[in-house]
Amino acid sequence: MPAPQPQSAVLPPTGKFAFYLTLRVKRGTRLGVVRRACAELPALTRQVAAATGERKLFSAVGFGAAAWRRIFGSPPPPGLVPFRKIQDGPRVAPGTQVDLFLHIHSDRHDANFHLARRFLAACGDAVRVFEEMHGFRNLDRRDLTGFIDGTENPSGVKERTEAAIVGAEIPGFAGGSFVSTQRWVHDLPRFEARSVAAQERVIGRSKADSVEMDDAVKPPTAHIARVVIEENGKELQILRQSLPYATTAQQGIFFVAYGRTPANFRKMLTRMIRRDAHGHYDHLMDFTKPVSGCNFFVPSADLLRTLIQRKARPPRRA
Numbered sequence: 001m002p003a004p005q006p007q008s009a010v011l012p013p014t015g016k017f018a019f020y021l022t023l024r025v026k027r028g029t030r031l032g033v034v035r036r037a038c039a040e041l042p043a044l045t046r047q048v049a050a051a052t053g054e055r056k057l058f059s060a061v062g063f064g065a066a067a068w069r070r071i072f073g074s075p076p077p078p079g080l081v082p083f084r085k086i087q088d089g090p091r092v093a094p095g096t097q098v099d100l101f102l103h104i105h106s107d108r109h110d111a112n113f114h115l116a117r118r119f120l121a122a123c124g125d126a127v128r129v130f131e132e133m134h135g136f137r138n139l140d141r142r143d144l145t146g147f148i149d150g151t152e153n154p155s156g157v158k159e160r161t162e163a164a165i166v167g168a169e170i171p172g173f174a175g176g177s178f179v180s181t182q183r184w185v186h187d188l189p190r191f192e193a194r195s196v197a198a199q200e201r202v203i204g205r206s207k208a209d210s211v212e213m214d215d216a217v218k219p220p221t222a223h224i225a226r227v228v229i230e231e232n233g234k235e236l237q238i239l240r241q242s243l244p245y246a247t248t249a250q251q252g253i254f255f256v257a258y259g260r261t262p263a264n265f266r267k268m269l270t271r272m273i274r275r276d277a278h279g280h281y282d283h284l285m286d287f288t289k290p291v292s293g294c295n296f297f298v299p300s301a302d303l304l305r306t307l308i309q310r311k312a313r314p315p316r317r318a
């Protein structure tokens with residue numbers, strides 16, 4: 001049997017634009033409508049791609065742990081839990097867990113919009129939008145801090161699959177992916193008030209061309225010093241599919257981390273926020289803060305298709 005295929009948005013490099021929506025499924029709702037809309041998302045994506053001429057239109061839908069039970073009527077993959085707050089002093093990553101995550105990306109904002117709108121129309125009044133952010137590629141793939149984002153993201157299908165896609169280790173869930181999402185709000189005036197050299201010490205890379213600082217001079221509080229974690233001689237991996245978002249009033253990044261385990265993201269975020277034995281934390285957190293946080297599982301396209309056959313029945317208790 002061929003290996004289950006991931007949903008289309010998970011692996012390819014993010015397009016120039018993305019729609020990120022987190023959604024609540026209303027209580028007491030008839031879930032058949034939501035099941036059908038989710039199961040038909042890949043087909044709808046192909047339809048909108050054909051209608052708009054945007055061939056590289058990609059989508060994925062993810063489910064929170066409680067929503068998984070309600071919608072699939074079976075236990076979620078082991079390891080999928082609601083996003084729990086992490087805090088140390090003024091640094092807080094709040095948990096704002098909701099039910100569904102819709103991730104769309106392509107090179108066209110209009111194609112993304114038409115797909116998101118049609119998906120929501122298919123869900124009818126069964127879902128409510130909790131958060132909707134529109135990401136865009138900024139300059140030569142720079143975060144709004146001005147630093148190139150993605151330099152060390154896994155590249156190539158093999159590496160990206162290895163980082164993001166569940167294999168045989170979780171029976172029944174192969175081809176799927178854990179995903180954590182967070183909306184971050186930057187304080188750009190505060191960051192930009194620092195010299196370029198000081199900014200580079202915050203990130204751990206050069207601003208112009210993303211060259212890593214030598215270990216001898218890279219501060220232990222630099223972003224990349226906090227998130228690079230080695231276990232058993234191997235670096236923990238996540239696949240980032242984030243993009244900046246902005247209005248003139250508020251700017252930030254919608255952070256999206258796909259992983260074959262949810263643990264890697266959590267360990268990295270913990271090291272960003274919590275002081276270690278030396279009092280070190282990620283100094284990037286002095287200039288930006290997360291205001292939402294959710295965990296989802298994005299099933300393979302094959303598992304998603306089975307939703308259409310599932311009958312409404314009360315969720316089983318864990």
Ligand code: HEM
Pocket residue numbers: 143145147148149150151152153184203205210223224227228238253255257265266268269288
């Ligand atoms: C405001 C939020 C964030 C910003 C602006 C940001 C920005 C950056 C930048 C500029 C880099 C260096 C270039 C690169 O390799 O991509 C980087 C690397 C990285 N970031 Fe973040 N990041 C943010 C949040 C996070 C979070 C929440 C995590 C995980 C919990 C994370 C994990 C990573 C990883 C794994 C790398 C690659 C490190 C390496 O191998 O060198 N980042 N980030």
